[in-house]
Amino acid sequence: MPGIETGVQFHLPTYAHVPLPELIQLAKRAESRGVGQFWVTDNLRSRNSFVVLAAFAANLEAKLGTAITVQYFRNPVDLADSVASISELMNGQELSIGLGFGNPRTHNFIKTPKPISMLRETSQSLRKLLEGETICFDAYPTLLEYFNFNPEGRFKLNFGPKTPVLQYCGSNGPRGLTIGGQNMEGLIFGGHYMAALRTGRVPELIETFENAARQSGKDTNSPKIAEIKISLSRNGKSAREFVKESAGTRVLNMYRRGYTHEDIQNLGVKLEDVERLDQADKSQVSKSTFDELVTDEMIDAIFISGEPEYCLERMTEIQGVARSQGFNQLMFSELGPDVEEALSLLCDVIIPAL
Secondary structure, three states: OOOOEEEEEEOOOOOOOOOHHHHHHHHHHHHHOOOOEEEEOOOOOOOOHHHHHHHHHHHOOOEEEEEEEEOOOOOHHHHHHHHHHHHOOOOOOOEEEEEEOOOOOHHHOOOOOOHHHHHHHHHHHHHHHHOOOOEEHHHOHHHHHHOOOOOOOEEOOOOOOOOOEEEEEOOOOHHHHHHHHHHOOEEEEOOOHHHHHHHOOHHHHHHHHHHHHHHOOOOOOOOEEEEEEEEEOOOHHHHHHHOHHHHHHHHHHHHHOOOOHHHHHHOOOOHHHHHHHHHHHHOOOOHHHHHHOOOHHHHHHHOEEEOHHHHHHHHHHHHHHHHHOOOOEEEEEEEOOOHHHHHHHHHHHHHHHO
16 A cells, blocks of 8 residues: 555454453564554553553554543553653654543543643643653643642653654544644544545545644644544454444434534435434433444444455545545554454455555
């Protein structure tokens, strides 16, 4: 895939049944087949993302990253010393730290005040700490209150990172993208990339990020990552069943969070189907009942899902569009019901053909 890299995201809740040693072996096999970067998610109740990254760093030569670190889960001092520690295992390879709000369920577990201020202050304080500066959290009032720092306390790491550490904006709303363009090196366009393509929103959102970077005197030719939700299996029905809950939840969140009725229709999804799903979710129906209401159109709005031949046909088109939009990497996420089979199909069938 000339001019565009391939990355793989391990969505840790999806593969809770896969032990860490097995994840390492899967990553090693994918690395040997040309995957250039591995990303991990940051989810409460799942394996700790920085423990997983440290294990990967000790066993792989590829670039690593978080997609994304949730700004409410890790205070910047803890985040900085974790990142700097992992960097000592990286042999000079890039360590990428995506920052953002997290998924729409974050607020179910933890308070999420002032998301834009949290994003800006986390990015700025993390950068200063990793650059060896001393910081005082009275300069970061949102972080000061949220993490209960001593307003007179001063923090400086007693060691520094040994590999390049880049910050990636994982917020894809206009205000978050502005903060990202002003303060971070790159952009991760997350799990709704496919949907944003269909609604035509991608160019204007990228322009928001680049305008903010330009106004801050930064290079607008920044690295950009497009997350591709994919589900691969020789059993196409199994691949699609695997992603029903995820696809339905994402379409539902779009419906509830500012996407217009026209946007929903542009996804190829019937408005009445989303309304039916919305009502069922509010009624707290079982997972199986929820999944029954997820239509094929909802799956196709979010995922490339099915047998490898079908997925390859869709990917051929999408990778060309992503390249034309300035994306440097396709980050494949979710993968499929059997992670070993799915990763093999991705590396042996999809990526080489692109």
